[in-house]
Amino acid sequence: MTRIDCKRCAELLSESDNYLILTHRNPDGDTLGSAFALHRALAAAGKKSTVRCIDEIHPKYEYLWEGAACGDIEFEKIIAVDIADRKLLGEEFDKLYGDNVFICIDHHMSNREYAENLLLEDCAATAEIIYGVITSMGVEIDSGIASCIYTGLATDTGCFMFSNTTPSTHRIAAEMMEKGADYITINRIMFETKTMSYLRLEQMAVSSTEIHFGGRCAVMTITQEMFRKSGSNESECDGIASIPRKIEGVMIGATLRERNDGSYKVSLRTVEPYDAAKICARLGGGGHSRAAGCEFNCSLDNAKAILLETIKAELK
Amino acid sequence: MTRIDCKRCAELLSESDNYLILTHRNPDGDTLGSAFALHRALAAAGKKSTVRCIDEIHPKYEYLWEGAACGDIEFEKIIAVDIADRKLLGEEFDKLYGDNVFICIDHHMSNREYAENLLLEDCAATAEIIYGVITSMGVEIDSGIASCIYTGLATDTGCFMFSNTTPSTHRIAAEMMEKGADYITINRIMFETKTMSYLRLEQMAVSSTEIHFGGRCAVMTITQEMFRKSGSNESECDGIASIPRKIEGVMIGATLRERNDGSYKVSLRTVEPYDAAKICARLGGGGHSRAAGCEFNCSLDNAKAILLETIKAELK
Numbered sequence: 351m352t353r354i355d356c357k358r359c360a361e362l363l364s365e366s367d368n369y370l371i372l373t374h375r376n377p378d379g380d381t382l383g384s385a386f387a388l389h390r391a392l393a394a395a396g397k398k399s400t401v402r403c404i405d406e407i408h409p410k411y412e413y414l415w416e417g418a419a420c421g422d423i424e425f426e427k428i429i430a431v432d433i434a435d436r437k438l439l440g441e442e443f444d445k446l447y448g449d450n451v452f453i454c455i456d457h458h459m460s461n462r463e464y465a466e467n468l469l470l471e472d473c474a475a476t477a478e479i480i481y482g483v484i485t486s487m488g489v490e491i492d493s494g495i496a497s498c499i500y501t502g503l504a505t506d507t508g509c510f511m512f513s514n515t516t517p518s519t520h521r522i523a524a525e526m527m528e529k530g531a532d533y534i535t536i537n538r539i540m541f542e543t544k545t546m547s548y549l550r551l552e553q554m555a556v557s558s559t560e561i562h563f564g565g566r567c568a569v570m571t572i573t574q575e576m577f578r579k580s581g582s583n584e585s586e587c588d589g590i591a592s593i594p595r596k597i598e599g600v601m602i603g604a605t606l607r608e609r610n611d612g613s614y615k616v617s618l619r620t621v622e623p624y625d626a627a628k629i630c631a632r633l634g635g636g637g638h639s640r641a642a643g644c645e646f647n648c649s650l651d652n653a654k655a656i657l658l659e660t661i662k663a664e665l666k
Numbered sequence: 667m668t669r670i671d672c673k674r675c676a677e678l679l680s681e682s683d684n685y686l687i688l689t690h691r692n693p694d695g696d697t698l699g700s701a702f703a704l705h706r707a708l709a710a711a712g713k714k715s716t717v718r719c720i721d722e723i724h725p726k727y728e729y730l731w732e733g734a735a736c737g738d739i740e741f742e743k744i745i746a747v748d749i750a751d752r753k754l755l756g757e758e759f760d761k762l763y764g765d766n767v768f769i770c771i772d773h774h775m776s777n778r779e780y781a782e783n784l785l786l787e788d789c790a791a792t793a794e795i796i797y798g799v800i801t802s803m804g805v806e807i808d809s810g811i812a813s814c815i816y817t818g819l820a821t822d823t824g825c826f827m828f829s830n831t832t833p834s835t836h837r838i839a840a841e842m843m844e845k846g847a848d849y850i851t852i853n854r855i856m857f858e859t860k861t862m863s864y865l866r867l868e869q870m871a872v873s874s875t876e877i878h879f880g881g882r883c884a885v886m887t888i889t890q891e892m893f894r895k896s897g898s899n900e901s902e903c904d905g906i907a908s909i910p911r912k913i914e915g916v917m918i919g920a921t922l923r924e925r926n927d928g929s930y931k932v933s934l935r936t937v938e939p940y941d942a943a944k945i946c947a948r949l950g951g952g953g954h955s956r957a958a959g960c961e962f963n964c965s966l967d968n969a970k971a972i973l974l975e976t977i978k979a980e981l982k
Contacts, residue, residue: 510826510839511857513850517840523826524833524840534829541827545914546877553869561862598861621854 351463356479359453359468360486363392363429369399370425372447374433375440377403378588379411379505379540381432384455384476386414387498388431391484394492398423404440408585410539413532414498427452430465432476434458434636455479459627460636474514477502481522493530500531501540508592509541513622513640547581552590554580555605559594567661568594569654572607591617591641602629602661606646606653614646614653629664633657667779672795675769675784676802679708679745685715686741688763690749691756693719695727695821695856697748700771700792702730703814704747707800710808714739720756726855729848730814743768746781748792748818750774771795790830793818797838809846816847817856825857863897868906870896871921875910883977884910885970888923907933918945918977922962922969930962930969945980949973 354362363369371388373381385401392399400420428451433439436448451465457473470479477499484491484499491499503523507515510523527533544552551572558571570593577583587607595603601624605617616633618626619641626642633656635644646653670678679685687704689697701717708715716736744767749755752764767781773789786795793815800807800815807815819839823831826839843849860868867888874887886909893899903923910919917940921933932949934942935957942958949972951960962969 508825510836511853513853515843515849517843520826520836520840520843524836527833527836533831537827537829542908542912543914544912546875549872549875549909549913553872556865556869559862559865592858593865596858596860597865598859622850 351465351467353463354453354466354468356468356482356486359455359466359483360488362453362466363397363483363487364395366426367397368423368425368427369397370423370428370447371399371401372428372430372433372439372443372451373401373403374438375404375443376584377405377407377411378432380475380477380502382407382411382414383498383500383502383505384431384480386418387477387480387484387495387502388429388455389415389420390418390492390495390498391480391487391489393418394489394495395487398425399429400425402443404443406585410543411501413535413539414501416494418494430454430456431480432456432458434461436462436464455483458636459638460631460642472516474512474516474519475502475506477506478519478522491526491529493532496526496529496531497536500526500533501536504533504536505540505588508589509537514638545582545586547583548586551576551580551582551587552593555590556593559597561597561600562658563662563665565599566601566665567604567658568597568600568602569604569606569658570594571650571654572605573650574608574610574612592619595619595621602626602665604657604661606650606657608650614648614650616644616646616653616657618642618644624664629660632660667781667783669779670769670782670784672784672798672802675771675782675799676804678769678782679713679799679803680711682742683713684739684741684743685713686739686744686763687715687717688744688746688749688755688759688767689717689719690754691720691759693721693723693727696791696793696818698723698727698730699814699816699818699821700747700796702734703793703796703800703811703818704745704771705731705736706734706808706811706814707796707803707805709734710805710811711803714741716741718759720759727817729851729855730817732810734810746770746772747796748772748774750777752778752780771799788832790828790832790835791818791822793822794835794838797842807842807845809848812842812845812847813849813852816842816849817852820849820852821856825853861898861902864902867892867896867898867903868909871906872909875913877913877916878974879978879981881915882981883918883920883974884913884916885920885922885974886910887966887970888921889966890924890926908935911935911937918942918981920973920977922966922973924966930964930966932960932962932969932973934958934960940980945976948976 454465554576591605620626630642630644633644770781907921936942946958946960949960
């Protein structure tokens, strides 16, 4: 598979008329904002497209497709956005579409290069790359596209707080605000609204937090029981994994989330110089240098023990 | 007193050689970032200055004056930064300096115009105006100045989240990052560090939260016992009063904080169109339209009952 740039991606997109745009499972603001920005831009260029995700999309994202609804279409080509690995399509979608992804637009270092690959690892969000593609397509950015791109930028950077934020992220945000992105509403929905059930979950998760290695590591656990008791669910938990690393003195923060099937999803957040991607790679996972993930198919105690051993080696 | 622009301010600053720069009491990132950015720029222009504040400055701001310490000097002129009203100098400083402020650089609509006034109300932070002044002075922005300006921008906008953020705020932030602002460390210190004791307090406070009037009002209580049990204290609780209003569907969020003497301080946060100042005024308090406060000298139950009755009338 070859690497392409935004200009080449725009050229390739001009060659067909009907696209299926795929987002990753457990969809977040960047994969969704990117997908619907592209969907809107393709429509502006006279093409048809539809966005699909294997998981349900949280209703808070509704504004992304407001006035630009996606119906069923006969598609010719498949675009994957913000999907580093075919597996992240979800099993069923991977089987259905994984072999036939035409272009992958992504910013993850751990990208598996399974398609024509527009991969820009220095971008804070895939939405930054989508901005480049849309500009290369010659499509004028309207307020709908601007809100989608702003959503990707803001959600993948914790509202311009995380270390992945670059001058370019800020400048594109500025332009999107000028093009009519409804940033006040978006910021309120994404960062300033919490459900009572989420707050209860956060409370339980914080009580579970263990501090290790002289305060340099914190491990938080979210169990299925906590989901049940709080009434919360995965779709509300976007930002929860950042909590352990926020504790004063903590350099490596880990969140273990129990899945339905009893396996554990680990989210790792680090402070420089600790490399989250490197630690997770040792455990079969991947991601970015400050935020990465991996999985465990064992008991919580064993998962924690293995994780802590790997972190200990890194802290030395 | 006359209104001046950045260019005129730079001209006026060129006319003397020794300045006293004053910040407001309870100093925050914008007043301090603005003051030390100006102090550093004046030094680069071959002038002497010193920064003073009536209150102690939290050690987390130390990087603002690192390598640019302020000694005692004989000053000719006084500059006030981010100070809308002389009273905000603090009583003693107002008596000492209030009559003789030469230039006031500020962004508050409520500014009382007590000096040559560089007032730009559309700026999210006074640091944005300082950026304009330093540019007009012809001083090159180094990493020290960049970190000071970035601090003001980021802290006064909740890291670019609040509705006062503008495209210009983002663009200046981008430039400051390029000029060497240590934004990763600054964001971590300002937004991403919580003590374990604070997290414990937050947890207890959230469990205390009651929902009223069909989910439109949330009331959170923080008792002295919670402070004792968590090990936290008032100085860590800057943002805690915003929690109840963040709950989905809540239009009016109230936090009752028990004081040492057993009285209760109420912080009210509202969503448009509900007026926090109006509600608090009915209870003998005051503030802004979205954030206001009042006090109760009675039992918690009575305080809550009176508060809820007043809120109920407003919600009707």
